[in-house]
Amino acid sequence: MARERHLAFRLYSSHVRMAGLDIAIHPMIISFVLVFVLAVALTLHARKGHDMADPRAFFAARGQLGTLLYFMLAVGETYSIGTVLGFPAGIAAHGTMVALWFVGYILLAFPVGYVLYPRLWEAGRRTGAITLPDLFRSHFGSRALERLVTCILLVLMLPLGAMQFIGLSDVMAHLAPAVPTMAATGAAGAVTFGFVLVAGLRAPATVAILKDALMLCTIAAVAASAGLHWTHATSGSMQAAFGQNHPISARDLCFVISTIMVQSVAFCIAPQSAAAVFSARDPASIRRAQIAMPLYMVLFPLLFLIAGFAVTHGIGPANNAFLGSANLLLPDWAFGIVLAATALTAIVWLGAVCLSIAALVARNLFPGLDRDVQKRVGLTTIAGYLVLSILGAAFRNSLLTDLNTLFYLALVQLVPSVLALVRNQRPSVPSVMLGLAGGLSVAMLLRSASWTTYGVNPGLIGVLVNAAILRVTGRVATSN
Template sequence: MIATVFAVVMALSIGVALAARRGGTGKGAVATLVAGRALPSRLIFFLAVGEIYSIGTMLGFPGGIYAKGASYGIWFIGYILAGYVLGYFLAPLVWRAGKAYDAVTVADVMYGHYRNRLLERLTAVSFVLALVPWAIFQFIGLQTVLTGLGIPVTRLEAIVGAGVIAFVYVAASGMRSTAFVAIVKDVFMLLGIMLAGIAAVIAAKGVPGVFAVVETTPRLATVSGAGLVFAMTTIFLQSLQFYLTLPAQFLFSARSEAGVKKSVIWMPLYMLMYPLLVFAAYYGLQTRPGLHNADSVFLEVTRELAPDWIVGLVAAGAGLAGVLVLAGNALMFSGVLTRNILPKRSQAAAQSRLKPIMAAFLVGTAALTTFASSIMLTFLNLALSLTAQLVPAWLGVLFFRKLRAVPLAVGLIAGCTTVAFLYFSHAAVGGVVNSGLIAAAVNAAVAAGMSALYAGKPVDHEIPIVRRAREILSPARKTVQPESVPATGEGRS
């Protein structure tokens, strides 16, 4: 029954992806990568939350609470809540930047604003460095789901199957098909979490029973010392980068700024799932102490309490969450590679390379997964720390005119190097203060210090987005000429 429900839902998602090909706007790289910039607010809503609520929501979040207690729950929930507040103001500005520079990728924005190919390529490389561990995170989660819920597939079959389905999503119609699949994913993910969380409460004879373990282990409900410092620094950094990094390309797909604002307003409703995940995690601490893999606690609780059809729905929701993010990662990877890293070609040539590159990304990250650790939140933190290094350059695009391209490029290198050092050396400070914030502080200090010493005045195209609203939103008043930033990346070497 579990495997049957899982297979039926995955087949449904493939059917939705293929059906989404009808009604698309235009052809070419822009249609594939950002759906022709024509998605309405309701699809942006599902697409953006599809990236935010990945398989880590169902596995990594309760697994973190199981292993570390309340501190992981605080930073995970806290940065998303704070990110929505900041996102109401920042997300529309990100869309404006995409419109102003005819951008498909974040690296396009950096080139359009700063006119510097070094910064453009460094931005693209930092995206690649973040997308690889982020994809590994999804593959690991999918393996954990399928084995934890008793679905009879081998490790290799799980990896290959996830890669194939993700490729079908993006090959169908790119970002547009991904947006429609996100609707299916959200329905089954929310339904699975709701049913499993309610089952945990019923089994514990009420919410007080769920948290009975806290009476004997108070550390599970308190946060202090290093845990509190880590939680607060993580909330600050990740809420700031929330819409400035990986989700930015999804915002470029929106039809209008009003559509972006409307979608952000309703996104906090998804936070209603977190109490249910907390219930499952604390119930697991009572009934399944000492699990070898903490990330499997939600699955263990589900299998213990729920009938097979609910277990199948949970498996399907988690599977769709992971595969959908893999598909989005493949889209972003192919975009930065064809537009910002590889030699520029005609629009037709660029379009012809997208599908092979997406397939290569999925195959490559699947292969790397076989050598990866099973600690999911480690990969999540690495990916987020790397993308956080784009924040100083984004602040220059949106607000600060005096930040210059070369200093920002040097700062980006310094920030990514610091992330790598703290991650691979296991430096003690990285376990107290979020390592991404330490690296971003180094990055910003280098960029600001060098910009202060940099000769020359900013030129007109470096005017921040907040000061160019009328020009961007009213085409008749534009001062940036269309030929200044080629739509397909042609002419840049």
């Protein structure tokens, strides 16, 4: 019955008169466009009263975001299209173990951020930093270390944009299947660039309000519809779909727990997370936002239910679990809103990440540029990053996947020196560089050689080696 009703909805379309012509406009297209018109209006409102020519206002909102806007920006970076599409897809493809580590690392990141972010903000305010490499340069007094950290972050961020455009290509395939994928994702990239150009960091922070409201409502609507239309004539049971082929071993649990530890801490020092922290008005705003963030965890049981519906009702492939279920269960106009909310989820994330990468290039890779040149270099960097991400999504291959898995593995190696920084301790610059080199080498060697290490995440072993090198070789002297 659900499939028959869905087909009946597909036969309906709206007709409007334009220049004497009878033009059919699909309800799905109408609702999608209306959502984006509203997003454009919010972006234009966000720039009022703010000087977007000022690089600090453009890249970091001049550190003026209060609790609400900081909260929306931080949430927008936490729940990307990888959550909305990737979480149910991962469960549909690999079972319940995916849910364990995915939910675990996000949940643990909130208390880690509650403790770390205010200290990071205070260090940034003390040094005038708006990027993580700014802090390294100011605290350790080394341009070489600043550039090293910048290069590490830039390399790690390259594949993440492609992952967002892979999700956007799935959205556009439902919205306009006749449009070539490259053209559709190119249009999404142009929209992202336009949002950022108009209002800088305030654009993703403001549009995130609309995105989050729609995301929560649409996921709840799809989950409710899945529950209401759950039939006994399914292609398999939940237990059979998600049952493990073998018992969970101690090695499996060790890997999950160590991965949760690595990713929760590394997430808090990602370039976009640091940029969001520096944009906050004060530490109290950050703490209030962190307290409220676990409320968003309600998304995961709803997405789990949707994944179960997709698996048991034969909706495939796995990466189509969310959109395929929504397409089957909802009327066209509602499905258009689902597509718009999913697209905005990627665009908000891309906007914040583009700005953090632009700041890394304009301020840290090429320091000393005047403010006009900084913004021009930043915009050029954003355009280049979007183009590379679109190409990466179009020519997705195993290299892209491998680079993505290295993100947290390598990013966590910055944690020992960041902890020293926020505690106002000063290891020597050679010790910091040696620790980074040692941690990265060990983590990469363990991963590439596929050595078991009893299931412990190679990134955790690398960061322990990194910290040990800092302890042994560095003369840690607390600054007055």
